[in-house]
Amino acid sequence: MLRLEKLVKTYKTGDQALKSVDLEVPDGQVLALIGPSGAGKSTLIRCINRLVEPTSGNVFLGGVELTGLSSGNLRKERRRMGMIFQEYALVERLTVMENVLSGRLGYVSFWRSFLRKYPQKDVDEAFRLLDRVGLLEMADKRADELSGGQRQRVGICRALIQDPALLLVDEPTASLDPKTSRQIMRLICELCKERGLAAIINIHDVALAQMFVQRVIGLRFGAVEFDGPPDALTPVVLTTIYGEEDWEATIDKIDEEGDEPEAAE
Amino acid sequence: MSKDLNSLVGKPWKKPPFIQRGWLRWSLVLGFAVYMVAAVLTIEVNWARVYEGLERGKQFILAFTSPDFASRSGDIWDGMLESIIMTVAASVVGIGISIPIALGAARNVAPLPVYLICRGIIAISRALQEIIVAILLVAIFGFGPLAGFLTLSFATIGFLSKLLAEDIESMDKVQAEAIKASGAHWGQWINYGIQPQVMPRLIGLSMYRIDINFRESAILGLVGAGGIGATLNTAFDRYEYDTAAAILLIIIVIVMALEYLSGIIRERVQ
Amino acid sequence: MPVQDVQGQKVWQRRTGRESLFHWLLWLAGIAVFAYCWQQISNATTWFFVWDAPSIAGDIWRRATPPKWEYITQLGEPIWDTLNIATLGTIIALFLAVPVAFLAARNTTPSTLFIRPIALLIIVSTRSINSLIWALLLIAIIGPGVFAGVIAIAIRSIGFCAKLLYEAIEEIDHTQVEAITATGASRWQVMAYGIVPQILPAFAGIAVFRWDINIRESTVLGLVGAGGIGLQLSASLNVLAWPQVALILLVILAAVVISEWVSAKVRGAII
Numbered sequence: 165m166l167r168l169e170k171l172v173k174t175y176k177t178g179d180q181a182l183k184s185v186d187l188e189v190p191d192g193q194v195l196a197l198i199g200p201s202g203a204g205k206s207t208l209i210r211c212i213n214r215l216v217e218p219t220s221g222n223v224f225l226g227g228v229e230l231t232g233l234s235s236g237n238l239r240k241e242r243r244r245m246g247m248i249f250q251e252y253a254l255v256e257r258l259t260v261m262e263n264v265l266s267g268r269l270g271y272v273s274f275w276r277s278f279l280r281k282y283p284q285k286d287v288d289e290a291f292r293l294l295d296r297v298g299l300l301e302m303a304d305k306r307a308d309e310l311s312g313g314q315r316q317r318v319g320i321c322r323a324l325i326q327d328p329a330l331l332l333v334d335e336p337t338a339s340l341d342p343k344t345s346r347q348i349m350r351l352i353c354e355l356c357k358e359r360g361l362a363a364i365i366n367i368h369d370v371a372l373a374q375m376f377v378q379r380v381i382g383l384r385f386g387a388v389e390f391d392g393p394p395d396a397l398t399p400v401v402l403t404t405i406y407g408e409e410d411w412e413a414t415i416d417k418i419d420e421e422g423d424e425p426e427a428a429e
Numbered sequence: 430m431s432k433d434l435n436s437l438v439g440k441p442w443k444k445p446p447f448i449q450r451g452w453l454r455w456s457l458v459l460g461f462a463v464y465m466v467a468a469v470l471t472i473e474v475n476w477a478r479v480y481e482g483l484e485r486g487k488q489f490i491l492a493f494t495s496p497d498f499a500s501r502s503g504d505i506w507d508g509m510l511e512s513i514i515m516t517v518a519a520s521v522v523g524i525g526i527s528i529p530i531a532l533g534a535a536r537n538v539a540p541l542p543v544y545l546i547c548r549g550i551i552a553i554s555r556a557l558q559e560i561i562v563a564i565l566l567v568a569i570f571g572f573g574p575l576a577g578f579l580t581l582s583f584a585t586i587g588f589l590s591k592l593l594a595e596d597i598e599s600m601d602k603v604q605a606e607a608i609k610a611s612g613a614h615w616g617q618w619i620n621y622g623i624q625p626q627v628m629p630r631l632i633g634l635s636m637y638r639i640d641i642n643f644r645e646s647a648i649l650g651l652v653g654a655g656g657i658g659a660t661l662n663t664a665f666d667r668y669e670y671d672t673a674a675a676i677l678l679i680i681i682v683i684v685m686a687l688e689y690l691s692g693i694i695r696e697r698v699q
Numbered sequence: 700m701p702v703q704d705v706q707g708q709k710v711w712q713r714r715t716g717r718e719s720l721f722h723w724l725l726w727l728a729g730i731a732v733f734a735y736c737w738q739q740i741s742n743a744t745t746w747f748f749v750w751d752a753p754s755i756a757g758d759i760w761r762r763a764t765p766p767k768w769e770y771i772t773q774l775g776e777p778i779w780d781t782l783n784i785a786t787l788g789t790i791i792a793l794f795l796a797v798p799v800a801f802l803a804a805r806n807t808t809p810s811t812l813f814i815r816p817i818a819l820l821i822i823v824s825t826r827s828i829n830s831l832i833w834a835l836l837l838i839a840i841i842g843p844g845v846f847a848g849v850i851a852i853a854i855r856s857i858g859f860c861a862k863l864l865y866e867a868i869e870e871i872d873h874t875q876v877e878a879i880t881a882t883g884a885s886r887w888q889v890m891a892y893g894i895v896p897q898i899l900p901a902f903a904g905i906a907v908f909r910w911d912i913n914i915r916e917s918t919v920l921g922l923v924g925a926g927g928i929g930l931q932l933s934a935s936l937n938v939l940a941w942p943q944v945a946l947i948l949l950v951i952l953a954a955v956v957i958s959e960w961v962s963a964k965v966r967g968a969i970i
Contacts (some may be wrong), residue, residue, distance in 0.1 A: 173575065189900065213881055215877055215880060215881060239883040239884070239885060240883065241883075242880075242881060242882065242883035243882070243883040244880075245881070246883040247878065247882075249877075249878055251874055253874040253875050253877060253878035254878070255875050255878075255879070255892060255893065255896050255897070256872075256875070256897075257896040257900075258896050258899065259444060259445065261442060261658070262444065262892075266879060266882060266884070266892050267716050267882050268882075269879065269882050269883065269885075269888045270882055270883025270884055270886035271883075271893065273886060274887050274891070275886055276890065277884075277888055277892070280443070280444050282442075284439070284441065287440075287441065287442045288438045288439060290436045291434060291438055291442075292438065292444075295434040300437070303442075304445045319878075322451075322878075322882070326882055326883070329665060331883075336879070342756060346717070347713075439815065442863060464786075468782075468783040468786060468787055469787070471780070471783065472783060472787070472845050472849065473777065473844065473845065473846070473847055474844075474846045475842060475844070475846075478841060478842040479841045479842070479846070482840040482841035482842060485839065485840045486840045486841070488839060488844055489836065490837075511738075511739075511743070514735075514736040514739045514740060515736075515740070517732060517733065517734060517736045518733060518736040518737055518740060521733050522727075556913055556955050556956065557952070558832065558916075558918070558919055558951075558955075560919045560922065561919065561932075561948065563949070564922075564936065565759075568755070568759060569752050569755050569756045570744075570749050570752050570760065571744075571745055571748035571749070572738070572742050573740075573743045573744050573745070574740045574744070575740055575741075575743070575744040575749065578740050635816075643828065644827060644828075644829055646826075647829060647832065648829045648831045648832060651831060651835075651922070651923065651949075653921070655743070658832075661832065661835070662835065665835050665836060665839045666839075673836070677828060677832070680827055681824050681827045681828070682822065682828075684823070684827035685823055685827070688823075
């Protein structure tokens with residue numbers, strides 16, 4: 165379904181964010197991507213839908229090679245990949261409904277979207293999704309009136325209305341409190357199961373990842389260090405991913421890597 | 430206000446309008462449309478004259494490719510020098526007067542009577558335009574750069590005092606209180622408690638005002654208050670587009686240089 | 700070092716010797732420049748007239764009061780023209796400023812190397828030159844009248860509006876744009892959904908702010924023949940009809956105050 169081959173990303177500053185990553189995700193598999201800040205998690209996710217242009221290597225989505233696509237064809241393929249963001253990334257000054265419907269932008273013409281005249285089935289689907297995440301009453305509220313958890317639910321609706329085959333999820337819980345974090349993770353995983361979606365979830369919280377996913381990938385310095393079921397995440401494995409037990413060294417490393425571009429995740 | 434999914438599915442959705450009240454929304458739209466039609470209709474445009482002018486317009490634009498700095502270099506030089514002199518003198522005097530007025534116009538520094546007087550001065554200075562002030566001052570003091578200098582100084586006061594007073598009013602109280610607590614008298618309090626806080630802003634605003642003063646000094650000559658404006662006016666009257674283009678280019682370059690300079694200075698003080 | 704040892708005692712100074720010398724030189728140079736400027740102004744001034752100024756001012760005041768109130772009946776049309784010059788000029792300027800701003804903003808320009816400098820040049824050149832000069836120029840080209848005034852105001856405002864707008868565009872939240880891009884939206888859709896909603900409040904604020912300034916500027920455009928109430932002002936000044944001048948100045952003052960009030964109200968409603 166999704167296959168990465170020798171994916172490399174080197175930033176202009178010379179930082180190598182990804183060093184030849186190979187990865188295969190079968191249909192319907194929910195996968196967590198863990199690793200320290202600056203390990204290249206965010207870059208990896210963005211290289212898949214080419215929000216960040218990979219330096220070399222290939223990305224195959226169900227047989228289509230994405231890295232060589234023209235911008236028009238890339239837009240068509242992006243429709244099959246829903247993305248959920250760390251800081252929700254809703255368009256704050258638009259209503260909840262507009263934010264959800266913006267997930268259909270790849271399907272409708274410019275004028276239709278500009279005049280907000282979406283096809284009836286899109287509108288119906290938007291209402292169904294909002295109902296599913298429990299925000300039907302908020303449809304005409306402006307996005308900046310919502311709480312963090314509610315905003316992330318809207319973000320989920322926006323990704324799902326694209327009718328994607330794959331979800332790219334970038335730190336969905338990083339700005340949320342522990343309880344809301346669990347609710348959001350549960351919601352994402354439930355929805356993936358309902359719809360048979362594959363998902364790559366980029367996450368800091370190892371315990372939360374173990375609780376919900378079927379497979380864990382550990383990334384360190386832009387290379388895959390671990391690939392296995394959540395149960396196999398022993399302290400030894402975690403040490404290889406997050407570095408030595410020497411905490412001083414870990415903290416220093418994070419500080420250093422704070423200057424790298426992907427630290428903006 | 431609970432909504433039911435079944436009642437919404439299958440119905441069209443419309444974005445809630447920006448102005449909720451229907452009648453208000455429509456009367457605003459309609460009123461604006463009527464105004465636009467009326468406004469456009471009452472403008473008399475002599476299209477034949479405009480068409481004729483296009484040729485001159487083309488010549489003017491072409492003149493920018495070959496500006497003539499030489500044939501009236503004496504006039505241009507004198508006018509520019511006078512503009513710059515007026516700008517410098519008016520900025521110095523204007524900024525010097527603005528500072529006490531700004532202190533007087535800040536409610537947290539000045540007592541009420543002083544506050545009202547200073548606010549009054551600011552309001553008058555802001556309401557009267559440079560060019561109108563210049564006309565009156567030329568009538569009173571006669572032609573020449575003195576009227577221009579006074580005009581620019583007066584305008585500087587309104588601009589700078591208002592913004593500076595707002596800055597003083599929004600400053601950090603705790604710092605000023607700490608100085609007061611040390612037993613400082615009023616002058617020391619201003620010098621140690623307030624001045625350091627507003628200094629970067631004062632410098633930034635002053636640079637910006639020098640920029641504005643220079644631009645304004647270019648038009649004061651139109652009413653006889655000195656500067657490059659008179660030369661420019663003559664050039665237009667005689668259809669000497671290449672000379673006019675040269676003057677405009679000099680103005681643009683000086684404004685750009687001032688902006689660049691003020692950018693550097695503002696970065697250094699902040 | 701600010702702390703010096705003088706006869707065994709430590710003396711604190713704000714600046715070192717060299718620093719303070721440099722400081723004094725700077726001040727000295729500043730004062731010299733100012734003195735030179737003042738001397739030049741003084742040389743160009745007929746001081747005889749200046750000493751006479753109080754009596755001239757008193758004379759003008761006596762002639763100008765009371766204002767000729769009945770003259771207001773002839774000011775209706777000029778006021779209408781002034782309003783139109785400001786409003787239409789602002790609208791035209793906004794239409795032209797939006798594309799210029801998008802071309803000038805670092806994050807939306809198609810080319811930083813070629814198109815951005817051109818857009819910035821348009822901004823700086825239209826901004827540096829006062830609307831009265833633009834009016835002079837347009838009158839020389841297309842003849843006197845309200846139309847020249849509208850175009851002069853429009854040109855002058857392009858740079859002002861485009862500058863503020865492109866700064867607003869450069870400050871937008873990039874992740875919102877990224878999110879819209881990730882849905883497979885086209886370039887124009889990203890613009891309409893990701894960027895425009897974010898800059899709309901800034902745009903409205905800029906429009907009203909500039910309109911307020913344009914009302915002020917259009918009141919004096921008539922001085923050079925570009926229509927509006929300034930025409931009456933100039934005509935009255937030419938025949939030294941001071942009571943009429945007084946009334947016109949009062950009307951202009953009222954217009955300025957009202958426009959400032961309106962723009963403050965509208966901005967309050969938007970933000």
